[in-house]
Amino acid sequence: MEIIYERPESLKDVRTHYCAGCGHGVVHRILAEIVDELGIREKTVVIAPVGCAVLAYDYFNFDVCEAPHGRTPAVATGMKRVRPSNVIISYQGDGDLAAIGMAEIIHAANRGERITVVFVNNGLYGMTGGQMAPTTLIGQRTATTPMGRDFRECGQPIKVCELLSQFEGVVYAARCAITGPGNIIKGKKMLKKALSIQLADLGFSIVEFLSACPTHWKLTPREAVQYIEEKMVPCFPTGVIKDTIK
């Protein structure tokens, strides 16, 4: 018998600290597979965020730098400008990107930095105990919205890909749902395209992953996947939102 699937070289052979069924693990794996497929392991640098993915440097088998509190796009900008031949990936959660670091992401996108953003949207702050994020759904109960998010008090969920798509420097923005195999494979294609765009030096690219946080949603991993399909996708439509390089 021949091996037809095994752990990608870009993923270290260690157990992650993520909870059972956490979407971060799937996003790590598809990113690692793509880095292997494109043969860019020696020149890839991920900038890890604050949040549950803060320890990503323990898991990826390529260079990882840590920049807390939404500043990964700023660090990524510096790295890409100094070392343009490297592949620079800003890996961010929704609290990190859309709350704490909203200024950094908007300006990096507007400048059209030739970086790729991997945006993991699980609708709340996972690491700190499940508080509301800008992406929390209307009516969703979190540690800081115990009665459910109310528009008049907390505004609407921010659609990051649509928001950033208005900037000319953003050449690719796409959203996928980490649910069943079909959607995961679609998401992988999107991320591969985003990285190919960076390799061709064409502009800023972002892929948003609707991703499970079973722990703070207080659901089983299976129910969490259903929750993405039934509750998150209607608010955050999946598909390619902007693609100027068809």
Next chain:
Amino acid sequence: MARVEINIELCKGCGLCIEACPKGCLKISSGFNRMGEHPAEWGSDEMCTGCGLCAVVCPDCAISIYK
């Protein structure tokens, strides 16, 4: 016929592979791993086609497939 290997120390027993498998080859084991979790268990090389869908959904990259 194909064979699936599960690294039980990486697996946390989330059960998503069981959902994904079209052939019903996977289940939660009655045994434990070192972390005290019940990992997934594969048990049917007659049914398994090696389609790889279990590996596609696994958040812990605990699955290798042989064909």
